[in-house]
Amino acid sequence: MVGASSGIGRECAKQLAAAGVKVAAVARRAERLDQLKGEFPDKIIPFPHDVTNTDEIPDLFMRITQELGGLDLIIYASGVMSDVGRHEFNTAKDLPMIEVNVTGAIAWLNEAAHRFERVGHGSIVCIGSVAGDRGRVGQPVYNASKSFVATYMEALRNRLHRLGVRVTTIKPGPTETEMTSHLHMKKMPVEVAARKTLQLVGRSGEFYLSPMHKIAFFVIRNFPSLLFRRLSV
Amino acid sequence: MSDLLRDRLTSISGFGMSAQEDGYCFRPTHPEQVREIFEIARTTGRKVVLRGAGRSYGDAAILGEALILDISRMNRILSYDPQTGVVQAEAGVTIGDLWRLGIEDGWWPPVVSGTAYPTLGGALGMNIHGKNAYRVGTLGEQVLSFTAITPSGSFLTLTPDNPDFYRIISTAGLLAVIVQVSLQLKKVQTGDLDVLALAPRTWQEQFDMFRRYEPEADYMVSWVDCFGKGSQAGRGVFHAAWYQHGITGAGHTLSLTHQDLPDTLLGFFPKSIVWRFLKPLNNRIGMKVLNRAKDFAASTLGNGKHHPQSLVGFSFLLDYVPNWRNAYLPGGFVQYQSFVPKEYAQAVFARQIDLQQAAKCESFLGVLKRHRPDRFLFSHGIDGYSLALDFKLTSKNRERLFELAHQMNELVLQAGGKFYLAKDSTLRERDFMQSVGTAAIAEYRQAKEHFDPEGLLSSRQAIRLGLSRSSDLGMF
Numbered sequence: 207m208v209g210a211s212s213g214i215g216r217e218c219a220k221q222l223a224a225a226g227v228k229v230a231a232v233a234r235r236a237e238r239l240d241q242l243k244g245e246f247p248d249k250i251i252p253f254p255h256d257v258t259n260t261d262e263i264p265d266l267f268m269r270i271t272q273e274l275g276g277l278d279l280i281i282y283a284s285g286v287m288s289d290v291g292r293h294e295f296n297t298a299k300d301l302p303m304i305e306v307n308v309t310g311a312i313a314w315l316n317e318a319a320h321r322f323e324r325v326g327h328g329s330i331v332c333i334g335s336v337a338g339d340r341g342r343v344g345q346p347v348y349n350a351s352k353s354f355v356a357t358y359m360e361a362l363r364n365r366l367h368r369l370g371v372r373v374t375t376i377k378p379g380p381t382e383t384e385m386t387s388h389l390h391m392k393k394m395p396v397e398v399a400a401r402k403t404l405q406l407v408g409r410s411g412e413f414y415l416s417p418m419h420k421i422a423f424f425v426i427r428n429f430p431s432l433l434f435r436r437l438s439v
Numbered sequence: 440m441s442d443l444l445r446d447r448l449t450s451i452s453g454f455g456m457s458a459q460e461d462g463y464c465f466r467p468t469h470p471e472q473v474r475e476i477f478e479i480a481r482t483t484g485r486k487v488v489l490r491g492a493g494r495s496y497g498d499a500a501i502l503g504e505a506l507i508l509d510i511s512r513m514n515r516i517l518s519y520d521p522q523t524g525v526v527q528a529e530a531g532v533t534i535g536d537l538w539r540l541g542i543e544d545g546w547w548p549p550v551v552s553g554t555a556y557p558t559l560g561g562a563l564g565m566n567i568h569g570k571n572a573y574r575v576g577t578l579g580e581q582v583l584s585f586t587a588i589t590p591s592g593s594f595l596t597l598t599p600d601n602p603d604f605y606r607i608i609s610t611a612g613l614l615a616v617i618v619q620v621s622l623q624l625k626k627v628q629t630g631d632l633d634v635l636a637l638a639p640r641t642w643q644e645q646f647d648m649f650r651r652y653e654p655e656a657d658y659m660v661s662w663v664d665c666f667g668k669g670s671q672a673g674r675g676v677f678h679a680a681w682y683q684h685g686i687t688g689a690g691h692t693l694s695l696t697h698q699d700l701p702d703t704l705l706g707f708f709p710k711s712i713v714w715r716f717l718k719p720l721n722n723r724i725g726m727k728v729l730n731r732a733k734d735f736a737a738s739t740l741g742n743g744k745h746h747p748q749s750l751v752g753f754s755f756l757l758d759y760v761p762n763w764r765n766a767y768l769p770g771g772f773v774q775y776q777s778f779v780p781k782e783y784a785q786a787v788f789a790r791q792i793d794l795q796q797a798a799k800c801e802s803f804l805g806v807l808k809r810h811r812p813d814r815f816l817f818s819h820g821i822d823g824y825s826l827a828l829d830f831k832l833t834s835k836n837r838e839r840l841f842e843l844a845h846q847m848n849e850l851v852l853q854a855g856g857k858f859y860l861a862k863d864s865t866l867r868e869r870d871f872m873q874s875v876g877t878a879a880i881a882e883y884r885q886a887k888e889h890f891d892p893e894g895l896l897s898s899r900q901a902i903r904l905g906l907s908r909s910s911d912l913g914m915f
């Protein structure tokens with residue numbers, strides 16, 4: 207579970223551990239991971255790590271699979287969303303989103319894809335976002351990073367599904383986590399988002415977490431560009 | 440370090456396909472490389488699991504995240520004397536390679552399993568038996584000497600006068616890697632056996648037939664219909680077979696073409712696809728009907744008749760239908776074989792089948808054999824009988840099946856019986872300990888400490904049975 211120290215990732219890790227699954231919990235904040243381990247001492251093993259240190263990942267991945275005694279599922283939930291103003295074009299704020307949401311995802315999921323391709327089983331889940339469905343005025347780079355995730359995952363799916371590997375992109379809408387604590391809007395409780403995510407493990411495809419989002423984003427995705435640019439969404 | 444292993448990852452399962460794990464596969468071609476693999480295990484902090492042809496049904500030759508030392512490419516015949524029938528071979532040589540080597544000179548492997556694919560190393564790891572077990576014992580008893588490499592890297596060559604000979608054979612690859620074997624083949628005059636088929640109707644008749652033919656037949660085996668109930672319980676088909684002597688003009692039966700199993704059934708039906716037709720029948724109803732039909736045919740058409748059958752046809756019946764095990768997909772199956780002293784065998788096996796019927800978990804196949812005791816450390820040899828069973832595993836019946844197996848295990852233990860690691864998926868540590876006895880376990884631990892003090896050799900089964908400690912694995 208990459209990105210296990212807060213939000214959707216942490217909740218997924220907890221629900222998995224509660225169901226008896228051994229979970230390697232990866233994120234930077236070690237104290238948070240230790241706290242998780244405190245809750246599930248014989249199910250969670252913490253691995254403090256910053257996903258932007260991509261060089262570490264191949265060896266760490268091997269260490270984790272060794273400790274777990276195998277691997278059935280990887281969930282990549284690490285993600286950041288910088289606070290970007292409507293008129294801001296700020297590379298320093300933008301690039302970290304690429305490093306975590308994109309580069310980190312590639313580095314971890316490539317390892318998993320390589321492994322699962324060889325053994326012919328396994329599930330890859332990446333948390334994308336409804337935000338990846340369109341480029342919008344508020345968050346150009348966050349949008350693009352999530353759109354990257356969807357396309358990259360689609361390609362993995364097309365490579366691996368035939369071998370028995372399941373590749374799932376989850377597109378949550380606003381969810382109650384630290385990432386969105388400053389936003390005032392209707393949000394899905396994180397426990398619910400995690401539960402729905404875990405229910406989708408093993409199903410290849412892209413999934414929204416509520417029927418409302420499915421419909422709304424169907425409309426948004428297909429909204430003609432000429433008109434979309436006139437809206438301020 | 441990850442580069443050393445990354446591309447060797449493979450998924451392996453037991454033959455029953457009910458247990459599957461992923462490990463890093465090494466397929467050495469030379470004994471020297473075996474040492475290097477132990478070195479890699481040390482530097483990466485991993486276990487090593489030995490694997491031959493992977494014909495053990497359960498989890499004896501698998502272990503997740505371990506280095507899989509697959510011996511099947513060390514498969515050279517090192518020497519062979521057509522006069523004496525003594526062959527020296529690397530441990531990856533298979534039973535099939537052996538009969539092909541010797542048959543034209545009238546030499547046949549003295550002990551064979553129901554399939555020709557096992558390697559010598561794997562077969563000695565388990566110390567396999569054949570349908571002649573009551574007469575010649577296990578494969579280990581036919582070995583003149585063998586060479587093994589210990590995890591620390593030393594070569595040992597052992598003969599039957601050395602106590603370690605009886606420890607390394609039979610202990611499921613947990614003490615050392617057998618790399619070379621010297622074996623005495625059995626002289627045969629013709630390539631055919633004289634086979635007698637009889638149709639016992641009850642358990643009593645089954646055991647009467649074994650007792651009747653034990654003094655004279657070279658092979659005995661009986662198939663039991665596990666769906667037979669009440670007065671029909673124990674019905675089946677018994678086969679006794681004899682080597683043929685003093686027959687002239689049978690030279691052609693010693694040729695490969697006479698022995699080789701045909702590629703088609705009835706002359707035209709490609710065998711490679713037969714399992715697809717079996718699959719829809721591979722459930723309780725289908726198997727009930729199929730068992731009944733087989734029983735009917737045998738009791739009416741074949742009963743009491745003698746017929747010649749090639750050694751290969753008689754011995755490797757299960758190789759007739761390639762990939763038959765796929766009919767058990769997706770869940771796979773559990774093979775269960777227990778060994779019970781002759782005084783109690785009839786009662787225990789009858790009760791095992793009653794329990795299956797009560798649980799609606801009947802074995803689709805039952806095979807009864809006669810055995811004799813031997814000196815090997817984890818021997819399954821016993822002065823009694825064994826019943827081998829195949830249970831289809833599904834996501835729904837898993838718990839029920841394991842519960843049933845535990846009940847059957849209890850019966851075997853009460854009767855002072857034994858189990859066979861090659862065909863085990865269900866034993867718990869205490870069951871195994873009780874079956875082999877505390878003295879054997881103590882002797883094993885001492886030998887383990889001596890040959891493999893770092894505990895490098897392991898398997899999923901060994902962990903399950905407390906023969907290898909998972910705590911050294913870095914797992915929790």
Ligand SMILES: Cc1cc2nc3c(=O)[nH]c(=O)nc-3n(C[C@H](O)[C@H](O)[C@H](O)COP(=O)(O)OP(=O)(O)OC[C@H]3O[C@@H](n4cnc5c(N)ncnc54)[C@H](O)[C@@H]3O)c2cc1C
Binds near residue numbers: 489494496563
């Ligand atoms: C269809 C079928 C029919 C069978 N019929 C019979 C039968 O009639 N009688 C019978 O006795 N068995 C029977 N078996 C079981 C089979 O003979 C044994 O499981 C045998 O051990 C398989 O050999 P393998 O080469 O596939 O070894 P594997 O299954 O790969 O390994 C067997 C064990 O030996 C160890 N091992 C592997 N290589 C070495 C080595 N070089 N040195 C030391 N240990 C090693 C492994 O770690 C493992 O514990 C049957 C199996 C099948 C699938």
Ligand SMILES: NC(=O)c1ccc[n+]([C@@H]2O[C@H](COP(=O)([O-])OP(=O)(O)OC[C@H]3O[C@@H](n4cnc5c(N)ncnc54)[C@H](OP(=O)(O)O)[C@@H]3O)[C@@H](O)[C@H]2O)c1
Binds near residue numbers: 209215287337
């Ligand atoms: N919340 C929403 O409304 C919403 C909606 C749609 C999609 N999403 C997506 O869902 C995913 C999870 O987000 P969340 O809402 O749960 O946010 P969160 O509570 O802020 O959690 C983000 C997780 O990512 C980890 N992370 C961030 N930077 C990292 C780095 N450099 N190295 C390793 N781990 C890092 C964090 O761990 P450390 O900080 O300890 O390293 C934390 O565990 C993200 O991909 C997000 O884009 C969220």
